[in-house]
Amino acid sequence: MEAAPLTLAAAPPARAARRPWRLPGGRTLTGLVLPLALALGWEAMVRAGLAQGRLVPPPSRVLATLWGLAASGELWTHVLASLTRVAAGFGFGALAGILVGALTGTLPLARRLVDPSLQALRAIPSIAWVPLFILWFGIFEASKITLIAVGVFFPVYLGVAGAIAGVDRKLVEVGRVFRLSRLELARRILLPAVLPATLVALRTGLGLGFMFVAAAELLGASEGLGYLLLDGQQLGKPDQIVAAILAFAALGKLCDAVLVGLTQPLARWQDTARDTL
Amino acid sequence: MLILDRLSKTYADGTRALADIALEVRAGEIVALIGGSGCGKTTLLRLIAGLDRASEGRISLDGESITAPHPGVGIVFQEPRLLPWLSVADNVAFGLADLPRAERRARVAHALERVGLAEHAGRWPRDLSGGQQQRVAIARAFVAAPKVLLLDEPFSALDALTRAGLHRHLLSLWEESRPTVLLVTHDVAEAVALADRAVVLRPKPGRIDDTIPLPLSRPRQPSSPGSEAAARTILASLDRSLRPEGEADRAKPDASALWW
Numbered sequence: 001m002e003a004a005p006l007t008l009a010a011a012p013p014a015r016a017a018r019r020p021w022r023l024p025g026g027r028t029l030t031g032l033v034l035p036l037a038l039a040l041g042w043e044a045m046v047r048a049g050l051a052q053g054r055l056v057p058p059p060s061r062v063l064a065t066l067w068g069l070a071a072s073g074e075l076w077t078h079v080l081a082s083l084t085r086v087a088a089g090f091g092f093g094a095l096a097g098i099l100v101g102a103l104t105g106t107l108p109l110a111r112r113l114v115d116p117s118l119q120a121l122r123a124i125p126s127i128a129w130v131p132l133f134i135l136w137f138g139i140f141e142a143s144k145i146t147l148i149a150v151g152v153f154f155p156v157y158l159g160v161a162g163a164i165a166g167v168d169r170k171l172v173e174v175g176r177v178f179r180l181s182r183l184e185l186a187r188r189i190l191l192p193a194v195l196p197a198t199l200v201a202l203r204t205g206l207g208l209g210f211m212f213v214a215a216a217e218l219l220g221a222s223e224g225l226g227y228l229l230l231d232g233q234q235l236g237k238p239d240q241i242v243a244a245i246l247a248f249a250a251l252g253k254l255c256d257a258v259l260v261g262l263t264q265p266l267a268r269w270q271d272t273a274r275d276t277l
Numbered sequence: 278m279l280i281l282d283r284l285s286k287t288y289a290d291g292t293r294a295l296a297d298i299a300l301e302v303r304a305g306e307i308v309a310l311i312g313g314s315g316c317g318k319t320t321l322l323r324l325i326a327g328l329d330r331a332s333e334g335r336i337s338l339d340g341e342s343i344t345a346p347h348p349g350v351g352i353v354f355q356e357p358r359l360l361p362w363l364s365v366a367d368n369v370a371f372g373l374a375d376l377p378r379a380e381r382r383a384r385v386a387h388a389l390e391r392v393g394l395a396e397h398a399g400r401w402p403r404d405l406s407g408g409q410q411q412r413v414a415i416a417r418a419f420v421a422a423p424k425v426l427l428l429d430e431p432f433s434a435l436d437a438l439t440r441a442g443l444h445r446h447l448l449s450l451w452e453e454s455r456p457t458v459l460l461v462t463h464d465v466a467e468a469v470a471l472a473d474r475a476v477v478l479r480p481k482p483g484r485i486d487d488t489i490p491l492p493l494s495r496p497r498q499p500s501s502p503g504s505e506a507a508a509r510t511i512l513a514s515l516d517r518s519l520r521p522e523g524e525a526d527r528a529k530p531d532a533s534a535l536w537w
Contacts (some may be wrong), residue, residue, distance in 0.1 A: 173328060174358050178372040178421070179346050188371075192362040269362040269401050 057239040066243040069228075078244075079251060081224040082213050085141070086255070089148025090209040094202055096149070097156025105164025105194075106186070118157065126151045127215055144216035151212035152205040159201020163194035196267045199260075206259055210252045225251070278303055279325070279425050279457055284334035285482075286320055293482035294320040298334070300476065300485065304424070305455040309468035309475045311511065313519050317483025318461040319355075322427045325459065326352045338425060351423030351456075353431045357410035359402040365389070365413050366398040372421040388416040391453075392446045408439040412446055419450045426451075428460040432467065444470050448495065465511045469504050470497055475511050479518040486518040 046053035069075035137143040217226020232240035479486035
């Protein structure tokens, strides 16, 4: 009789762990049903001869191309080139965004002085800078990294400045009551308070970094996933284009997951639905 | 001794929030500031906490003028205002950063014990109920050992049962170090349950209308004759304070004047 409640209490977690279609985070695999069905459907249509599959290659051909690129080592050269550019551009852009955002967020004079100009610059589509950057920095790495950094800078800047402006006055007063110095106030109240919004801004920035690395490489590069795209277009190889797109998707998702994994412990106190991120 | 000397506060837009507040509170006394909304109770506490500056007059604590947050003055706000990124224990320890670690730990553990939250020390504020959060805020203020503790309607958002429990926690913490307590409230029963003296404020601009001593022994029973008589006196005084000036004392209080 006494053992019964114990087994009852222990049963639910065990059952949840064994349930199929469930990832560690409690997410289900339902989202995979639609893309898988589409891919398999297209494959079957091409195999059955109902569609030609010349311009829209079936999944098997795309995967074969991807596998070929990976096996020859060519894919890794391109992935590494794109990743290096994103890393450098994201590093510079995010750092500048955080610094300038912190400055305009905390000093009213800096905000009045700098923010209007930055908002005006933000209205320029980043790609419009390309000709100027090429004139200034040449056609190699420097102009590409600058373009990516510019793309990353704005969302990070806006996120950080907005987060600082939105810090709860009531929490700042708690710091004042305990007579924290300006520096301590920044470290013990402002910094933790703006952290979650900053992390979101960094994720947005990273996403834009990938967008601009593709643009930069399409405009002229000898390696990188964007070059692979352009090469596929010029040689009429749609399977290579789709393979490069898949590689971009996987790389972007992976980098985002790494960023979230590294930063999530810093914001685990948040009273929000972090699972949805 | 906390002395408020002819204190006035006029906001930048010309609103006169407080006029000529004069009050002397001796060390260890519990004073309830009571009044309808808009009579400057919170403004007065913010002046004493050093969060705002008075337009005229002077606040002094044991002869020292208060114009900015002072180590001898602690405050518990209307909301708990816990820092969501710190555990309960770290929130309580927030004002003790200068103390050696061992002493800090001991003080925090003791304060949490006193408010009955010892087993929640490692949890996040978000995991606590509203009443528990307010207890953490009270512990955070007490642990810094202030000479004067300001309480700004700290129990107004809580149900009556939780409030009675918090009154007990507050008094048990007060018994230990006997700080001067200034409690802002709009609840007559709360004033009677806690205070040595009730100061009734009158609105527009906020000023002191009446002072009612509450010489009741502790622990107090809300249903005892002494408490009930005191509550009636405060209610009558409050009623008078909310009536427009010049209007003669009417025998029967108008029902609409009892809205608080």
